[in-house]
Structures are given as structure tokens and as C-alpha cells.
Amino acid sequence: xxxxxxxxxxxxxxxxxxxxxxxxxxxxxxxxxxxxxxxxxxxxxxxxxxxxxxxxxxxxxxxxxxxxxxxxxxxxxxxxxxxxxxxxxxxxxxxxxxxxxxxxxxxxxxxxxxxxxxxxxxxxxxxxxxxxxxxxxxxxxxxxxxxxxxxxxxxxxxxxxxxxxxxxxxxxxxxxxxxxxxxxxxxxxxxxxxxxxxxxxxxxxxxxxxxxxxxxxxxxxxxxxxxxxxxxxxxxxxxxxxxxxxxxxxxxxxxxxxxxxxxxxxxxxxxxxxxxxxxxxxxxxxxxxxxxxxxxxxxxxxxxxxxxxxxxxxxxxxxxxxxxxxxxxxxxxxxxxxxxxxxxxxxxxxxxxxxxxxxxxxxxxxxxxxxxxxxxxxxxxxxxxxxxxxxxxxxxxxxxxxxxxxxxxxxxxxxxxxxxxxxxxxxxxxxxxxxxxxxxxxxxxxxxxxxxxxxxxxxxxxxxxxxxxxxxxxxxxxxxxxxxxxxxxxxxxxxxxxxxxxxxxxxxxxxxxxxxxxxxxxxxxxxxxxxxxxxxxxxxxxxxxxxxxx
Amino acid sequence: xxxxxxxxxxxxxxxxxxxxxxxxxxxxxxxxxxxxxxxxxxxxxxxxxxxxxxxxxxxxxxxxxxxxxxxxxxxxxxxxxxxxxxxxxxxxxxxxxxxxxxxxxxxxxxxxxxxxxxxxxxxxxxxxxxxxxxxxxxxxxxxxxxxxxxxxxxxxxxxxxxxxxxxxxxxxxxxxxxxxxxxxxxxxxxxxxxxxxxxxxx
Numbered sequence: 024x025x026x027x028x029x030x031x032x033x034x035x036x037x038x039x040x041x042x043x044x045x046x047x048x049x050x051x052x053x054x055x056x057x058x059x060x061x062x063x064x065x066x067x068x069x070x071x072x073x074x075x076x077x078x079x080x081x082x083x084x085x086x087x088x089x090x091x092x093x094x095x096x097x098x099x100x101x102x103x104x105x106x107x108x109x110x111x112x113x114x115x116x117x118x119x120x121x122x123x124x125x126x127x128x129x130x131x132x133x134x135x136x137x138x139x140x141x142x143x144x145x146x147x148x149x150x151x152x153x154x155x156x157x158x159x160x161x162x163x164x165x166x167x168x169x170x171x172x173x174x175x176x177x178x179x180x181x182x183x184x185x186x187x188x189x190x191x192x193x194x195x196x197x198x199x200x201x202x203x204x205x206x207x208x209x210x211x212x213x214x215x216x217x218x219x220x221x222x223x224x225x226x227x228x229x230x231x232x233x234x235x236x237x238x239x240x241x242x243x244x245x246x247x248x249x250x251x252x253x254x255x256x257x258x259x260x261x262x263x264x265x266x267x268x269x270x271x272x273x274x275x276x277x278x279x280x281x282x283x284x285x286x287x288x289x290x291x292x293x294x295x296x297x298x299x300x301x302x303x304x305x306x307x308x309x310x311x312x313x314x315x316x317x318x319x320x321x322x323x324x325x326x327x328x329x330x331x332x333x334x335x336x337x338x339x340x341x342x343x344x345x346x347x348x349x350x351x352x353x354x355x356x357x358x359x360x361x362x363x364x365x366x367x368x369x370x371x372x373x374x375x376x377x378x379x380x381x382x383x384x385x386x387x388x389x390x391x392x393x394x395x396x397x398x399x400x401x402x403x404x405x406x407x408x409x410x411x412x413x414x415x416x417x418x419x420x421x422x423x424x425x426x427x428x429x430x431x432x433x434x435x436x437x438x439x440x441x442x443x444x445x446x447x448x449x450x451x452x453x454x455x456x457x458x459x460x461x462x463x464x465x466x467x468x469x470x471x472x473x474x475x476x477x478x479x480x481x482x483x484x485x486x487x488x489x490x491x492x493x494x495x496x497x498x499x500x501x502x503x504x505x506x507x508x509x510x511x512x513x514x515x516x517x518x519x520x521x522x523x524x525x526x527x528x529x530x531x532x533x534x535x536x537x538x539x540x541x542x543x544x545x546x547x548x549x550x551x552x553x554x555x556x557x558x559x560x561x562x563x564x565x566x567x568x569x570x571x572x573x
Numbered sequence: 574x575x576x577x578x579x580x581x582x583x584x585x586x587x588x589x590x591x592x593x594x595x596x597x598x599x600x601x602x603x604x605x606x607x608x609x610x611x612x613x614x615x616x617x618x619x620x621x622x623x624x625x626x627x628x629x630x631x632x633x634x635x636x637x638x639x640x641x642x643x644x645x646x647x648x649x650x651x652x653x654x655x656x657x658x659x660x661x662x663x664x665x666x667x668x669x670x671x672x673x674x675x676x677x678x679x680x681x682x683x684x685x686x687x688x689x690x691x692x693x694x695x696x697x698x699x700x701x702x703x704x705x706x707x708x709x710x711x712x713x714x715x716x717x718x719x720x721x722x723x724x725x726x727x728x729x730x731x732x733x734x735x736x737x738x739x740x741x742x743x744x745x746x747x748x749x750x751x752x753x754x755x756x757x758x759x760x761x762x763x764x765x766x767x768x769x770x771x772x773x774x775x
Contacts, residue, residue, distance in 0.1 A: 064728065076722065090601030156613075
């Protein structure tokens, strides 16, 4: 192309370009003309033939575009529903809760293998966990999803991870989520049951949040009630126990026990009525279970209807005598009836209906309470019958007697003047219950007062008793006496003063303190103490016998 | 050429990027069709059925084959630069769409299969060679058809249809889509009475 042509082209191009700004139809007109040309060409036919392929491809990308602009929360909703359909949270909870043996004592802890035995079930579990992860990829803090995932981890055996998630959810950082609180509370209680080291600080908070949930395990509600009661919050404990009884009528029994402990007669009447109705109805179905009868008997005992309690147990034993739980309970009921029959007789002695205790022996000769009762008879100076003594001997021989029985027996022997037998029984009581401060104290006192005193052993025993119960005025008093016998008046003064600090009305101890002051040469203090005693004694002749209380 | 192309893609790590796009499209389609799934990296996990897992890893030869089909179209039909570029890029679009649709449709088919009893075997549809061949055929048809479509749209306007009053748009278009051998001739028309009147007013 020569210069002339270039110039012509430039002139033409400028001319045409300027037309765009001057002619009203410029670009549009050109495009329309071009379209007309295209319309009547072979290409337009080709276009219509091949358009379907384009539409097919476009529809795929349009669908994809729709998913890109789908709202995040609607995706979460969809995946949540799908996950719940694949494996409901309730099912996961049921499986995961088998790890808490206190909630379900009769079920084995489930593993992934045992809970999802078939291939299909395993896939469902796997898929549910994938869906949960997918939801978390949209909403990393979705609480219900994290809860589901934690349940799955717990089932898979990844306990530590499950625990971390659950405690995080239960901490309240994401608002209150009762299912997680329920799990956290269960975990703490189970750890306590297994004697693992655990921080009990948040148990109350978790239980409170958990029990606000309708689907919370009723056992947890009842445990919350017990925790409240132990912390001296009886009204709140009653509210929670009533709630438990509403959720499961079987818990009316626990409510009745609670009312009985706090001596609320009206509440006890209502709860025991409801419990008796519930367990009675269960018995009437013909499905005879020990628990139901025991519950009815216990309710009747709580409301003081002992003969009726005995009758329901006797009825149960009529068909089948080999029901050890019923026999034991019947024996206990009869012992309670026997205790009611103990009344003061003439000349300051006591009388009791021995036939009742004998019938308790008939019901269950191996009930340890029988030996306790028999031992108590000795202390109350009531002569037991031959049969009772035989039962007691048998229990002692077979070693099923309790520490309490031996302690009582020892007291009885000591009162009767049989020091040797008394010492033997106190030794047995201490062997059976090394934390029994009373037996330690009594044995120490006995050893130091005996004809051939063993001061060293007595000191050792009273020291143990003092360690077990540091603020017991009686033990401190005995300690002082033994120290005086061991010729350690200064230490004895210390113990007597501690005893008086616990209970300042102990005149006998004050008198012993005076002696100790004198022995230590502290005459001024002795004089001052004497004045206190005089001011406290309106009648100088009244004399307290400290031995009686032992 | 094909192995060299594969190597070139691999060396530039282009596969990972395209794979990720392919998985996104599949995931989106599955979402639209109500197929719940979980994506982990470039792997998709479906519920039951086909789709134990969907991964593009190791199946990259097919994209290169698709690229081959489109290049064939370009050379066989002597496409212009713009049209040829459109056809080549189609290889990726078609490849992704075809595979994603196949995955979702198969998983829909499997998950809608009634599995009445617990013990019945689970229907599993594996990604077989047969499916790959079928998809290749469908993809090839789509590419050829779409190549025709785009070339019909991107065709040069014949000279006789260009309005000599406003020729600039058409010429520009022809310069864009026409083959280099085409002669960009300046159209002209005979002078008319009005033109003389304009230039030499009486």
C-alpha cells in the first residue's frame, strides 16, 4: 500500500469515525445492518442447529451459579436435616450415653463396632460425620453440629477430643446448650464414680443447665436434687425432685425419701401416695419384680405403716421364698417394728417384744442389723432370748457383723463388767471400721481404766481418735485424762482447754483441768478455774457421769 | 503432542487449579440436586452409592483428549483466531460440565435406588472405563457442535451486506473474526445526485 492509499484510508477512517458523533443512526445502524447480513447468511441456520448444545452447557453452569449464590444458612439447614435423617441425634446420644455406667448400669459401653455392626450402618455413621463437618465448613461455631460431632467422637473412642468440645459448649460461651451440659455433668459424675481426679467446681452449673432440658436423663435430675440437698438448699432440692417425679413417676420414691429426711409430712404423704400408686400399678401388670415390691415397702416404711410394708413383702415371698432382697427388706421392716416395741418398763428397765426380732431372724438370719439390735439389747440391759443369742453368735462366727454391732457389744460387756470381752469387741469394731473414732476413744478409755492399764496403747488409740475427729470434746477429755495418767500434765492441760473450747459447759472437764493445773504448779489458773466452776454449779451435789455417754 | 501437553500442564501445576474448579462445579451441582456431600480438598464424599468418593486425581488424560478434539476442530475447519480460542477454551468447560453432571446424575440414580432391607447389598457404581468412554463421546459431540455454533456467530459479514453509509462496525468485526488472508477492501458506491448537492450547494 503506497502513501497515497494510506492517506486516503486515514481520510476515510476519520470521516467515518466522525459520523458516529454526527449521524443519529451511526453505530446502531451499522450493527443492525451487520445483523441483517448475518440473518440471511448460511451461518444463521448453523446457529439454530447448534444452539441446543450451548443451552445444555449453559444450564449446567447456571445451576452451578445458583449453588454459588445459595444462602449459607439455607445450606446449613439442608445439611443439618440430611444429617439428622441419616443418623438422629437422639440415637447418637443413646449410644454415647452407654459410656456413663451410672446412667445405664445394665448396658455395656458401646463401641463403633457394636453400635454400627452392618456395613450400611457404618456408612450412615461415616456420612453423618461428613455432613457435620460440611456444616462446620459453613458455620464453624454451629453448636448443635459440634455437639453431634462430639457425640460421634465419643462413640469412636476419641474421648479426650469429645470431652474438650463438650466442655467448651457447656461453658456458656455460646449460650446455654443443655444437651452439652447434660453430657458434661454426666462425665464429671462418672469420673467421680470411677475415682478419677476431676474438677467438681462446675458440676452444679452443668446440672442446672442440663435439667432445664426436657429430654435430660431423669437420673441426672435426681442427682441434681441430691447435690442441692447436700449443699443445704432443701427447698430447691424439693423443686428439682418434684420435677424428676413429674418426668418419671418412679422418682416419687426419691421425693418421698427427701420429704421424710426434712420431715415434711404433707409432702411425704403426697409423694408416697403417688409412688405407691405407680409401683402398685406395675405389680398389677403381673410382671413381678423385686424392685417394685421393695419400693412399695420402703414407701410404707417411710410413712410409718410397718405392718403394711411387711405384708407386701410377705406376699412377694409367698410364691417364691428365694428372693434375698425381699427377705432382707422384710427383716429390716420387722426390726423397725421391734424397735417400736422397746418401751421403758418398771424400775427404769426397758422391755421389748422379742417375738418381733425373732421373726426378723426368720425372715433373713444373715441381716447384719440383727446383730446390731441384739448388741443394743445388751447395752439397754434387756435379756435377749436364746434364739436371738444363737443368731448373734452365728453372725459373729461367719464374720458378717458390722463395726457398729461390735462397738455396741463391747459397751454391753463393759457395762456388765466383762472387760476382756469388751476389749476384744472394740478391737474387732476398729478392725472392721478403722475410721470409727468412738470405738478408738472407748477402747483407749477402757485400757487406761483397767486393772492393769496399758497407757502406751491407750495413748496411741486416743491419738488416732483425735486425728479422725479433731473437734470432739469427749475424745479431747479422754486424751487429757490419759495424758495425766502418763504424767504429762502440761499436754493434758492443752487437751482439756481444747475440750472446753469446743463445749464450755463441761464442768467435769473443768474439774479435771483444775487438777492438771495444780499438778503443773499453776495455782493461780487453778483458782480462777475453780471460781468458774462454782459460778456454773447451781447445785454442787449434781454430778455428771461422763462414762455414761460413752 | 498430547504427552507434551500433559507434561506442560503438570509442570505448571495447572491441573490442581482446574481440578479444584471441577470439584467446585460438581459440588455446586450436587447441592442443586439435593445430593448432600462433603468436600475435603479436591475430594468429594457422597452418602451412599456411587460416590464413595469423587476425585479427579489421576484421570487427567481425558482433559488433554478434549483439548485435542477442540484443536482438531480449529485446524480442520480453519477457524479464525477468536473462534479458535473460543473452541479451545470450550475443552475445559465441556470437560468439567460433562464429568460433574455424570457424577451427580449417577449418584442421584444410586441414591434413589430402593434399598429395602438392611442386609441387601449396597448399590455401588464405580467410575468405570466405560463411563469414561461414554463421556468422551458426549464431550466430543458437544465440542464439535459448539465449535460450529461459535464459528457461525463469529463469521465475517459478507461485503454485500455492509451498509456503505456506516461500514466501520462491520469492517472492524470482519477484521476481528476474519482470517488474515481476507482482503480488507474499502467498500465504495457510485456518487449520487444528493452527494453533489451536499458538496456543491447551489
